Amino acid sequence: MHCCRNYWSFTVAEAYPWQDALWQQLAGRTQHAHAYLLHGPVGIGKRALAERLMARLLCQRPDGLDACGTCKSCMLLHAGSHPDNYVLEPEEADKAIKVDQVRDLVSFVVQTAQLGGRKVVLIEPVESMNINAANALLKSLEEPSGETVLLLVSHQPSRLLPTIKSRCVQQACPLPSEALSLQWLARALPDCGEEERVELLTLAAGSPLAAVSLHTQGAREQRAQVVDGVKKLLKQQQSPTQLAESWNAIPLLLLFDWFCDWSSLILRYQLTEDEQGLGLTDMRKVVQYLAQKSTQGKVLDIQDWILAHRQKVLSKANLNRVLLLEALLVQWAALPGQR
């Protein structure tokens, strides 16, 4: 296997129960497309699905819908030394896939398969290619070479070039139902209580694998720290600068997601006064307080600001995180008050 560096914690091609129907449809095809675009939210097992399909497409003696696990191809794949598969990822987590990396892939695509079967390429996440890299990939998508299948995995298909999307069979991957996710989480996180699992799943916006990963990175503890900080900020017991510095270990995107959620909850409460819609218990009182003490205009302004800057965080722009958080917290501290 070429260029193999996995940053996602679920690297084994695990079969997730919510993918059953999708799997039957994909693996059961008699003819395969030249390129698939597997897209959907983060943390629902798209990578695992792509790896399972990769194994199935390379297997020399498929066992029903799945790879056999014992043929030469399966053994080589398992050992990470299959000559006919290629995994293209950013060299560093959260960085871009570079044009040079795509050029290496393009020369792999034009080679003949060494085991005489298919070649399979997996690219994740496709949106991490810059425009040059994406254009270089287009050639491989436009001129199919032999029995090569490209599996493109995307968490944000809206960021892809239309020309890339139009050359793939697009396959949306579903978010599992809450009941199914909780059932699965009960086995994945047996040491957590039911309430904790519900909370993690909520924080993960319904993505069960993201919930596990939030648990592993200590997101509940981080959130407790942030909620405590926000309360102190509003009581003027801590300054925006102190807080921004103390949140050094917390992923910026996670912080932006939380503040984005809270601003939506404040707005919703201002519009509906529905106490059922105040979100997780830890911030309910604060959300309600801010909804009552602030104006809709101010909340809309801060929400616009958060969304615009969240986009910058997502696009990996070079940001000064302390200054950015400070700017956010200065506005947040000014929410109560009619001016």
Ligand SMILES: [Zn+2]
């Ligand atoms: Zn096999």
